[in-house]
Amino acid sequence: MPNHPVPVPSSVLAALKNKTIHLSAAKMIHSLFLVNASGDIFLEKHWKSVVSRSVCDYFFEALERATEPENVPPVIPTPHHYLINVLRHRIYFVAVIQSEVPPLFVIEFLHRVVDTFQDYFGVCTEAAIKDNVVVVYELLEEMLDNGFPLATESNILKELIKPPTILRTVVNTITGSTNVGEQLPTGQLSVVPWRRTGVKYTNNEAYFDVIEEIDAIIDKSGSTITAEIQGVIDACVKLTGMPDLTLSFMNPRLLDDVSFHPCVRFKRWEAERILSFIPPDGNFRLLSYHVSSQNLVAIPVYVKHNISFREGSSQGRFELTLGPKQTMGKAVESVLVSSQLPRGVLNANLNPSQGTYTFDPVTKLLSWDVGKINPQKLPSLKGSMSLQAGASKPDENPTINIQFKIQQLAISGLKVNRLDMYGEKYKPFKGIKYMTKAGKFQVRT
């Protein structure tokens, strides 16, 4: 900052001071811009001095360069700022950073913002955000102070700012009360910040969903190249008071690598492999785990395929048959097959034995909604593809992505042994559900 010998008006001084703001390291998140799919900024929020939205031009440049929306690099340097963006629900959340900060810190926070919006509005779309712009602003104000996360726990936020519901809107209109809490949420100060106090339910229930996703790559010949299981236990706990739960497994050794909701007592897990926790109120993810690729993973479906393009001909053959493999006697449901056909394919003329298929000639995306697999009568999709005349034969056969669900089965064999509650007197209703899904399940052809 230059020293002026002459007295300078205070506004100039202020401007100079502002300059020093930029010189001194101002950490963490400076501003946030929300950009929709067509490249419009539809919301901006600044936590420090205002950053012109023209800073986003660097982002737009990157957006133009990227062939796919996902290909925009998450971290974009600009001369004076850094832009860190995440893409969720076709909205880019672009955070403006001025100096060194762990990028994951920002990325994780942005995802947390999206999760919160989803939690509050049911969906996180441009329309929902625009409709609730005031709540959005109030939320962002609470979640970040001076660019540093303040309250990100959904239970705390909900005490500060009530989510908009129709009922509450009506009540507020009549009584003149507000959506904004007047007291500091007790969670902020307590050692169990994730749980609000004074919870009351008439029906006390606790549901746990064990959901496992299989990530696999299957090669041409049907052998498994890599397969691993990624599991989560999602809970919906509606219990009065301060229940203290323990959840134990029949075979905890299966869990190779786990990450916990902060409520889980880590030491107890280390010592006894028992999950002991005071749950948050409502929905939360208790734990996610990983069953490593070193273990043998059962692959519940197989695919027989014959996709071929003949040299010189403008026709290609397409045959696909699905069948159940290791399903432990459970039905494979909600099967959806999708594949990105080569660019040369003009159209596909296929005949599904069940379900419906669509082919988008522009994106070349083939998708086949199979439904349930009947082991007696295996679903198949057969027919021909027409290729661009004169185009050469594509070098690679398309990869097939499969989605499916199997109810009442955790493919890793994980079993919950028992769930106990301490600290409260009533008998809660307890439920545990298992489900296996396809994660990133790819078959190379």
Next chain:
Amino acid sequence: MLGMSANSVSYNEQGSVESGVDAAQENSSIPGSFSSGGAAFSLFSADCKKNEDLKEMLESNKESLKLEAMKRIVGLIAKGKNASELFPAVVKNVASKNIELKKLVYVYLVRYAEEQQDLALLSISTFQRALKDPNQLIRASALRVLSSIRVPIIVPIMMLAIKEAATDLSPYVRKTAAHAIQKLYSLDPDQKEHLIEVIEKLLKDKSTLVAGSVVMAFEEVCPDRIDLIHKNYRKLCNLLVDVEEWGQVVIIHMLTRYARTQFVSPWREDAMFDENNEKAFYDSEEERKVEQTKPYIMDPDHRLLLRNTKPLLQSRNTAVVMAVSQLYWHLAPKHELSIITKSLVRLLRSHREVQYVVLQNIATMSIQRKGMFEPFMKSFYVRSTDATHIKTLKLEILTNLANEANISTILREFQTYVKSQDKAFAAATIQAIGRCATNISEVTDTCLNGLVLLLSNRDETVVAESVVVIKKLLQTQPSQHSDIIKHMAKLFDNITVPMARASILWLMGEYCEHVPKIAPDVLRKMAKTFTNEEDIVKLQIVNLAAKLYLTNSKQTKLLTQYILNLGKYDQNYDIRDRTRFIRQLIVPNEKSGALSKYARRILMAPKPAPVLQSAFKDRDRFQLGTLSHTLNSQASGYLELSDWPAVAPDQSVRNVEVVEPVKEAGAPALRKSKTAKSNEKFYSDSEEEEEEEEEGSSSEGSSSSSSEESVSESESEENSDDSNKSSSSQSEKSSSESDSEKKKKTLKNKKLQQQKPDSKDRKQKNGNAVKVESRSESESGSESSSSESSSESGSELDSDSDSGTDQKKNTKPKPVQSKPFIKQVEKKEVSLLDLDDFSPVPVTTPKSSILSPNLLSDLQGLLISPTTSALQASSPVFVPETSHELLHRMTGKGLSAQYRFTRQPCIYGNSMVSLQLTLSNSSDQALENIHISEKSSTGQNIHRFNAIERLEPQASVTVSMGVDFNDSTQAANFQLCTKEDEFSVSIQPAVGELLLPITMSEADFTKEQGKLMGMNESSATITMTPENVSSQSVNRKVVSVANIGVIPSSQENIYRFAGKTVSSGSLVLVSVALKDPDAVITINTEKTVIGSMLLRQFKTALTNSCP
């Protein structure tokens, strides 16, 4: 007020026009245009009218109208529109009673105060008032807004407010103060010195809420003042697990930097280790001491940091996991690094953006330490649905991981990628293949052949990339590959990508001697097409011509001249220049002079092969996990990680002297107040009263002593009692008490059980000293028998005041406590006890019913004790000489083996139990190659001794090994092998050998014991044999059973011992209270199984009469 959606509906109706305008405006400012500001101005006239009605609404008397106006204004701000002219109208509402309206006004103020400084000043007094509000939320938000108003004039006011808030009773307000520090600093850096004072004060704060924020402020304002951290280092480490996740990230990064300045490098150790591994292991112990003047011992504080951050790898927050990973990367001994691998791989399942950052960091790590990620290679396989930058990063990592063993798998995988529809990715794969080929000489030929096959690929980019990579590969060994060069020459006509053509031509020229027939022919063809080629190709044609001219001038002289002539008149000046230069160089004439003599040496100089290496090669100059690392360039505000100091700075700077706070009388009181605080926090509904009470109770606690606390706190109920019982099911019970007695005592027992463990154990000391009467009660069936007996003793104190006083003294860690103090205490006790007897305290306050013993201990774990550091490992008190048979000479065909537990910390790993193995050869011939087989059948981690090459007949040798029993008494089974045979052997550890002794002060012992009550406690009463009653014999017995340390005890008849489990480091506390002729053994540990097993062994040891 009006409800949300009603408002938003009306807002939308009004806004429909506006949004139309809006769309127009925003369309004009889509990509690239900087005119959005201007556009807003042009629209401003339209906005003006609407703003008029907003102004009216704000000035109306109706709250609902005001609120609606504010909501619309916030909508304008969100869209980035200018609403500054409404400032006067808005600022009037700053003192509104309606909290939502007020908040929206705050939002507005923070946004525009900078532009309207004079008007903003009007609002300051409101905030100053609010700073004194009894509601902490209001105080905090007033400070937040006040400090967010970037108006330089109010700097002094802000400074004052921050100083005040930093001493606020509410931790939430203190947290806000920490945030405000940064804001004030960026507004006026001249305040730095004052702000550092506040930071220093807040760093001492014990609330987990404040820790993250104040460290953030520290990092921003004075990151170089590392000295401020010293005294708080251990506290921060211990607090870390309970800090909120964002704070954890900041603290971990700061501690990484701190540790690099304060500790010596642990990496040296690895080098030493490797070196010694060469030699036989059994004698390395001595040798190392000779060789190394100073063996590396990790500073306990360094270890503390590593230990306390490790559980955070399990965090759901990816930033925390990454932060811990980078901490381990930069601070941990290399052999401990592997624990971060799994967690990092787990993060790959997260969002695309997270993957991107994590993969970058893995890429950097995988260059230096392949081994870390090799087992997880398959997790880096590319899926067709990955985004391009993810694919490229995965490819990078796979290439880094490639070695002789896995290269074939990787190449097979690469083959799939080459065919990918994503051509940029396919090209990147080809480069990766090239890198594998240069790095692993075994596969160079395979790769080269594969790449040659790709030359006939239909895709140009693939072909071009292949040619370029082949060119690079050939440079390393051209002579062996003339056929490949020939093949490429044949394909030349079909290749259209200029870069590829240029590369082939360069190859022809460079190695024309290997293809003497073909090269001139290629030149001939080129001469024909010269004019139609791209510039880059033309340059190479000129080069080729020149080189051929020099080597084979007979055949190519004319061709060269022709080409040089073409080049001379080319449109591109580069080509003209090059042609002119070449001509002067190669064609001798009188002017060219000396240079042409060297033409051959100039043009045909051997060219070094390009080094194909990772783009992440030098990335580790940046701290991992930082923005700078991601960008590979230094971001502003990046703080360098210093190198390890050669000599560790003074360690004692981190010692925190146990200062007794002035207002509190003694150590027990201090403890008390903390307990109260944490519990109250946990229950608190209304903060303020509690705050006051907190103070009250702590001061009360300081003046009162043990048993009346039980009364003041006994608002609890059967509930906790129940849960106590149920959870204590695992503990050993020795209920030999009669029913009638039980009934009599029920009331008391209940109350007693509700006491905080803390007070319990203090009383326990009392009680154990008291003789007969209390003993009968001590068997009262429930788990905390000793605590009951103790309180009993407390209640009897008034009658036998003399002995009571003595015991009281003993309970205080500081026996200096004055007598009047005690007297006062006694008086109080009487009255309270009376009250207690006649009017049973009303049972149940539902709030506290949540208190399971478990939770209680958790809560206590949250407290930071300045003395935790006093838990230090100590040397074993007693090392039994007995050895156990591992292998009998009969079964071992002459080889016999015995093992014994050395009870020393294992040098091979912190979680291992150290064993000494004596191997002797009782056969008549030498045994060779004695070793432990690689495969251990039970899954324990075993550190094997180095193979013994030869053991002469009748000789014996002693080796040491380590076994990680994982805190279980499960036997470790393994194969002991000689050259010819394999013997299955197993080591069954006694439970006492799974421990390591530690020392701590008596006070710490009591405190730790207090945290391990309930189901973590097991106790039993035994009848001592007379010869065991002496203190020495008790000590001897106990330490011979278990490897634990003796804690100096100030009470005559109580013996205390402390240890920790080797594997997990859980505390194991043992106390033996003698009450002639009986004794109560109490074991407190989280490891309940170990606890009960130990108890059984102690029981047998102490009742056993043999010495």
